[in-house]
Amino acid sequence: MAEEKVDVLIIGSGHSGGMAAKVLTEKGISCLMLNAGPVVDFKKDRELKPVYELPYRGFNMPGRLPHVFQANEFNANIWVDEKEVPYTYTPQQSYNWVRVRLFGGRSLFWARQSFRLSDYEFKAKDHDGFGENWPINLADLAPYYSRVEAIFRVRGQADGLPQYPDGNFVVDDSPWSGSMQRFIAAGKKMNVPVCKARNAMGVDGLASSINLLLPDAFATGKLTAVPNVVVRQLTVDKNTGLADGALFVDRHSRREMSVKARVVILAAGCLESTRLLLNSGLENSKGVGLANSSGVLGHYLIDQVYGPGIVCSVPEARDGKATPGLMGGSALVPRFRNITTKSKNFIRGYALNVYSSTRPMDPRNFADYGESLQKKMDSYEGSGFSISMMGEVLAHYDHHVRIDKNVVDAWDIPVLHVDTKYTDNEFKMASDAVDASIAMAEEAGFEVLSKNYDPNPPGYSIHEQGTCRMGDNPKTSVLNKWNQSHDIKNLYVVDASSFVSGGWQNPTMTILALSMRASEHLAEQMQLRNI
Amino acid sequence: MRRRDFVKAIVAVPVAARTMFGQQAAAPQSAATAALPPAAETAPTATHDKGFFDYKAHPIAASVPDGFATTQANFFNKQQMATLRKLCDVLLTPLNGYPGATQAGAPEFIDFLIGASPADRQHMYRAGLDRLNANAEKQFHVPFAQVDAVQADKLIRPWLRIWMPDHPPKERFASFINLAHQDIRTATMNSQAWSIAATATGERAPGIGLYWSPIDPDIQMYV
Numbered sequence: 219m220a221e222e223k224v225d226v227l228i229i230g231s232g233h234s235g236g237m238a239a240k241v242l243t244e245k246g247i248s249c250l251m252l253n254a255g256p257v258v259d260f261k262k263d264r265e266l267k268p269v270y271e272l273p274y275r276g277f278n279m280p281g282r283l284p285h286v287f288q289a290n291e292f293n294a295n296i297w298v299d300e301k302e303v304p305y306t307y308t309p310q311q312s313y314n315w316v317r318v319r320l321f322g323g324r325s326l327f328w329a330r331q332s333f334r335l336s337d338y339e340f341k342a343k344d345h346d347g348f349g350e351n352w353p354i355n356l357a358d359l360a361p362y363y364s365r366v367e368a369i370f371r372v373r374g375q376a377d378g379l380p381q382y383p384d385g386n387f388v389v390d391d392s393p394w395s396g397s398m399q400r401f402i403a404a405g406k407k408m409n410v411p412v413c414k415a416r417n418a419m420g421v422d423g424l425a426s427s428i429n430l431l432l433p434d435a436f437a438t439g440k441l442t443a444v445p446n447v448v449v450r451q452l453t454v455d456k457n458t459g460l461a462d463g464a465l466f467v468d469r470h471s472r473r474e475m476s477v478k479a480r481v482v483i484l485a486a487g488c489l490e491s492t493r494l495l496l497n498s499g500l501e502n503s504k505g506v507g508l509a510n511s512s513g514v515l516g517h518y519l520i521d522q523v524y525g526p527g528i529v530c531s532v533p534e535a536r537d538g539k540a541t542p543g544l545m546g547g548s549a550l551v552p553r554f555r556n557i558t559t560k561s562k563n564f565i566r567g568y569a570l571n572v573y574s575s576t577r578p579m580d581p582r583n584f585a586d587y588g589e590s591l592q593k594k595m596d597s598y599e600g601s602g603f604s605i606s607m608m609g610e611v612l613a614h615y616d617h618h619v620r621i622d623k624n625v626v627d628a629w630d631i632p633v634l635h636v637d638t639k640y641t642d643n644e645f646k647m648a649s650d651a652v653d654a655s656i657a658m659a660e661e662a663g664f665e666v667l668s669k670n671y672d673p674n675p676p677g678y679s680i681h682e683q684g685t686c687r688m689g690d691n692p693k694t695s696v697l698n699k700w701n702q703s704h705d706i707k708n709l710y711v712v713d714a715s716s717f718v719s720g721g722w723q724n725p726t727m728t729i730l731a732l733s734m735r736a737s738e739h740l741a742e743q744m745q746l747r748n749i
Numbered sequence: 750m751r752r753r754d755f756v757k758a759i760v761a762v763p764v765a766a767r768t769m770f771g772q773q774a775a776a777p778q779s780a781a782t783a784a785l786p787p788a789a790e791t792a793p794t795a796t797h798d799k800g801f802f803d804y805k806a807h808p809i810a811a812s813v814p815d816g817f818a819t820t821q822a823n824f825f826n827k828q829q830m831a832t833l834r835k836l837c838d839v840l841l842t843p844l845n846g847y848p849g850a851t852q853a854g855a856p857e858f859i860d861f862l863i864g865a866s867p868a869d870r871q872h873m874y875r876a877g878l879d880r881l882n883a884n885a886e887k888q889f890h891v892p893f894a895q896v897d898a899v900q901a902d903k904l905i906r907p908w909l910r911i912w913m914p915d916h917p918p919k920e921r922f923a924s925f926i927n928l929a930h931q932d933i934r935t936a937t938m939n940s941q942a943w944s945i946a947a948t949a950t951g952e953r954a955p956g957i958g959l960y961w962s963p964i965d966p967d968i969q970m971y972v
C-alpha cells in the first residue's frame with residue numbers, strides 16, 4: 219500500500235503525548251500516535267490474589283528488575299524488563315531507569331503529586347549564578363498550568379509562597395490532624411513553612427492520559443492510535459532537512475515499517491526521546507544525533523534526590539492511646555533553603571514529604587527480633603510519622619546519555635548508556651534535609667526512630683529530565699522555548715527532556731503544561747503555514 | 750459518553766479479533782475474511798464454536814501445594830541449612846496464634862529463593878551462615894544449630910541494626926543478619942500458613958493484593 223503522509227506523528231501515549239494529541243486533534247489536525255507497548259485491559263490484566271499464591275511469595279523473581287526498586291511481585295509485569303530493553307551505565311555509577319511501555323505510559327501508575335515550578339527554578343541562575351535560566355518564566359506557563367490543573371482536578375490549598383506557586387485547585391479544606399498541627403507549630407518556630415500537599419484527583423481514581431486526555435482526542439475522530447509498534451528512528455528529507463516520518467518495528471512479528479509525516483512530535487518519555495534522536499542522526503563535528511548542531515543532545519541529565527529521610531513516633535499515639543484526629547494525613551514542606559537566607563554549603567533546595575500514619579510500623583525501625591520485637595511493634599502501632607526528601611539535582615554537562623553501540627534491545631535497536639552521578643551539592647543537601655527533619659520532629663516532641671542520609675541511586679525518583687534542553691541560543695540548547703527543535707522546525711519534543719533545571723517539584727504538571735503550550739504553538743504555526 | 754467511546758476504541762482490536770474467530774462460518778464475510786483461505790478440515794465447526802462461546806465456566810477451587818507439601822531444600826549445604834533453620838527459629842517464633850518461621854516453611858523457601866538468586870546474594874547468604882556458625886563454635890564451642898536462647902541472643906543481637914528500606918547496613922555481616930531477618934519475616938508472613946492463621950484470628954483479607962498478569966507479552970520471548 220502506498221504510504222500516506224500523516225499530518226502529525228506523535229511518538230508516545232503518556233502524559234506528554236496524550237496532551238499533544240488532545241490539543242492538536244481538537245484544533246482539527248489529524249494525528250497518528252505510535253506506542254511501543256500494548257493497551258491494558260483493566261478487567262483481564264488485573265486480579266486480586268493472596269500473596270502466597272505468587273510464585274515467589276511476594277519476593278518477586280530474583281534478579282528481575284534489579285533497578286526498579288518500586289517493583290514487587292504484584293506489579294512486576296507492568297515495568298519495562300531490562301532484558302528486553304537494556305541500558306548500560308558506567309561501573310560504580312548505577313542508574314535506575316524506571317519505564318512503562320503500556321499504552322498511557324507512566325500516567326497509569328504515577329503517584330499524582332502535582333506542583334508548579336516557580337521562578338526560583340525557571341530563573342535559577344539569576345539567584346545563584348549556576349547553570350542556565352529557562353527561556354520562559356512562571357508567567358509564561360501559568361495559564362497552561364491552570365488549564366492542566368482543571369483537567370487533572372488538582373486538589374490543594376493556596377499558600378501565597380513564591381517558591382510554591384498557587385494554582386487552579388479543587389480546594390483542600392480538610393482539617394489537619396493533631397500530629398500535623400504540632401509539626402506545623404514546630405515549623406513556625408524554625409521559619410519553615412508546612413503546607414497542604416497537592417495531588418491530582420483525576421476521575422475514578424485515575425489521572426492518566428487514557429482517561430483524561432485521549433478520550434477527547436478520539437472523540438474528534440482525528441486520532442489514530444497504534445499500540446505495539448516500537449519506533450526505531452526518525453527519518454529526514456534529504457532535500458529540505460526536515461523530519462519526514464519514522465521507521466518502526468512491529469513489537470511481536472518484528473515486521474519493519476515506515477510512515478511519512480508532515481510534523482513529528484517526540485513524547486517517548488525523556489530518555490527514550492533522546493535515544494531516538496541519538497539513534498536517528500549521523501555523526502557530525504559537534505557530536506551524534508538528529509537536531510544536535512549544538513552538541514548538547516544527551517547532556518545535562520537531571521532527576522531528583524530521593525531516599526534520605528527519617529521515621530519517628532508520636533509518643534501520645536503509642537499503646538493504642540491515640541485520640542481521634544491525632545494521627546493521619548500528609549503535608550508538604552516546600553523548599554525553604556536559599557530563599558531568604560543562604561545555606562553554607564549547597565545551592566538550591568529540597569522539599570519534604572510528610573506523612574502521619576495510623577498503620578503498623580516497619581520492623582526495621584527496631585533493632586530487635588522475636589517476641590520482644592513484636593511487643594515494640596504493638597506498642598508503636600499507629601504512631602508513625604515520616605519525613606522524606608525530594609531534592610534538586612544540578613544540571614552538569616558531563617552527566618549525560620549516549621548510544622552504546624555494543625548492545626541492542628529485543629528489536630535490534632541500539633541502547634542508551636547512562637553516565638551520571640550525584641555530586642557534593644546533592645550529598646550536602648541530603649545531609650541538611652535529614653538534620654532539618656530531625657530538628658523539626660524533635661521540636662514537635664516526636665521520637666526519632668530511624669534516619670537515612672544516603673540518596674537512592676540517580677533515576678530512582680522516576681523524574682528524569684533534561685538531555686534535550688530548551689534555550690534561546692541554538693548553540694547551547696536543542697529546543698527553543700516552544701519545545702521546537704532549533705535545527706528542524708517541524709520537530710517538537712514535548713516530554714521532560716526539554717527541562718533546563720528541575721527543582722524539587724515532581725515534573726508532570728510542568729510536562730503537561732509545556733506539551734499543551736507547545737502543541738498550541740505548533741497548531742498556530744501549521745495554520746500560518748510556517749510548518 | 751466520551752469516555753465510553755474511547756474505551757470502545759481502545760478495545761477494538763481484541764473485540765474484532767474475537768468476532769472474526771466466531772464468525773468463520775455464519776456471518777457475512779468482510780473484505781478481510783473473504784481473502785482468507787478456506788478453513789481446513791480440522792477447523793472447528795460452527796456448532797463447536799457456538800458451544801465454546803456459550804460455555805459458562807464452572808469455578809475450580811484451586812489450591813497451592815504449600816498446604817500439604819514440603820519444599821525440597823537443595824541449595825545450602827547441610828551445615829548452612831541447619832544454621833538457617835536455627836536462625837529462623839530464633840528470629841521468628843510462633844506467637845499469638847500465628848506460625849513461626851519454621852512452621853511457615855520459611856527455611857526451605859529461603860533455600861529455594863536464594864538458590865534462584867543472583868550470585869552476590871547467594872554469596873552473602875553462604876558467607877553469612879558460615880560466619881554465624883563459626884562465631885558459635887568460637888564463642889560457645891557448639892554449632893549455631895545447637896546454641897541455647899541466651900547464646901543465640903549474644904551471637905545475633907550485636908549485629909541488629911535500625912535501617913530504612915533500600916539502605917541495609919553497610920558492614921557485610923550486619924547486612925547479612927538484617928537482610929536475612931527481613932527475608933525470614935517476609936517468607937513467613939507471606940505464607941499460606943500465616944494467611945490461614947490471620948483468617949482464624951478475624952483479620953480481613955490478609956496479604957491480598959492486586960496482581961498484574963503479563964500484559965500481551967512479546968511472542969518472540971517464547972521461541
Ligand SMILES: Cc1cc2nc3c(=O)[nH]c(=O)nc-3n(C[C@H](O)[C@H](O)[C@H](O)COP(=O)(O)OP(=O)(O)OC[C@H]3O[C@@H](n4cnc5c(N)ncnc54)[C@H](O)[C@@H]3O)c2cc1C
Pocket residue numbers: 229230231232233234235236252253254255288316318319320321322323324325327328329330331332333447448449450485486487488490491494680681712713714724725726727729
Ligand atoms: C510509580 C510512579 C510514581 C510517580 N509519581 C509521580 C508524582 O507523584 N508526580 C509527578 O509529577 N510524577 C510522578 N511520576 C512521573 C510521571 O509518571 C512522569 O513524569 C510522566 O508520566 C511522564 O510522562 P511522559 O509522557 O513524558 O512519558 P511516559 O509516561 O514514559 O510515556 C512515554 C511513552 O512513550 C512510549 N515509547 C517509548 N519509546 C518508544 C518508542 N521507541 N516507540 C514508540 N513508543 C515509545 C512508551 O511506550 C510510553 O508509553 C511517577 C511515575 C511513576 C512510575
